[in-house]
Amino acid sequence: MHRSRIVVPVSHCLLNPNSKVLGSDVSWSEIMPLTNYLMSIGAGLYQLPCPEQTYLGCNRWGQSKEQYDNPYYRDHCRIILKQVLNDLNEYSHNSYIIPCLLGIKGSPSCGIDHTFSAPWAGEMLNAEAGQNPGSILPGSGVFMEEISDMLSSLDLDIPLVEVDEKDIEGTINKLKCIIAG
Numbered sequence: 610m611h612r613s614r615i616v617v618p619v620s621h622c623l624l625n626p627n628s629k630v631l632g633s634d635v636s637w638s639e640i641m642p643l644t645n646y647l648m649s650i651g652a653g654l655y656q657l658p659c660p661e662q663t664y665l666g667c668n669r670w671g672q673s674k675e676q677y678d679n680p681y682y683r684d685h686c687r688i689i690l691k692q693v694l695n696d697l698n699e700y701s702h703n704s705y706i707i708p709c710l711l712g713i714k715g716s717p718s719c720g721i722d723h724t725f726s727a728p729w730a731g732e733m734l735n736a737e738a739g740q741n742p743g744s745i746l747p748g749s750g751v752f753m754e755e756i757s758d759m760l761s762s763l764d765l766d767i768p769l770v771e772v773d774e775k776d777i778e779g780t781i782n783k784l785k786c787i788i789a790g
């Protein structure tokens with residue numbers, strides 16, 4: 610197959626759902642139409658590191674953006690993004706096309722237009738005791754905020770696009786418009 614020179618950076622769990630918080634599984638059959646579409650246009654799928662897996666490991670709890678929004682986690686994101694930004698910069702300066710970067714709707718780290726918000730702290734959530742269960746709100750996750758800042762600092766204009774895992778067909782249609790446009 611002829612080289613397309615298209616590179617699409619994607620959130621880690623789109624290619625490896627094992628990185629997700631235990632209990633928040635998404636089946637391969639739901640995601641595959643999206644990866645199949647990208648591969649059908651010859652795109653190279655560049656897997657971003659999972660910031661939560663590399664920070665808290667496999668047995669982490671599901672957390673909110675407020676809990677991840679601290680200088681230690683932001684430093685972690687920047688450290689694991691350094692190589693990524695070097696790679697994207699290098700592709701960009703050698704006539705490769707990076708039409709978009711894919712994040713995950715509702716993630717406290719990888720959300721782009723929607724993120725998970727809850728004022729949690731202390732002992733584990735106890736809904737029966739009246740603790741706020743949290744909600745999906747407009748806004749970006751911490752990792753995507755750091756990516757966005759780092760892309761801007763390098764003058765790399767790469768649209769960040771959110772994958773809605775509950776509406777893969779809608780996501781594919783959105784990507785078709787961006788890539789055709």
Ligand code: SF4
Pocket residue numbers: 620621622623628629630658659660661662713716718719720
């Ligand atoms: S942090 Fe990002 S890559 Fe990791 S599981 Fe969550 S959405 Fe996927």
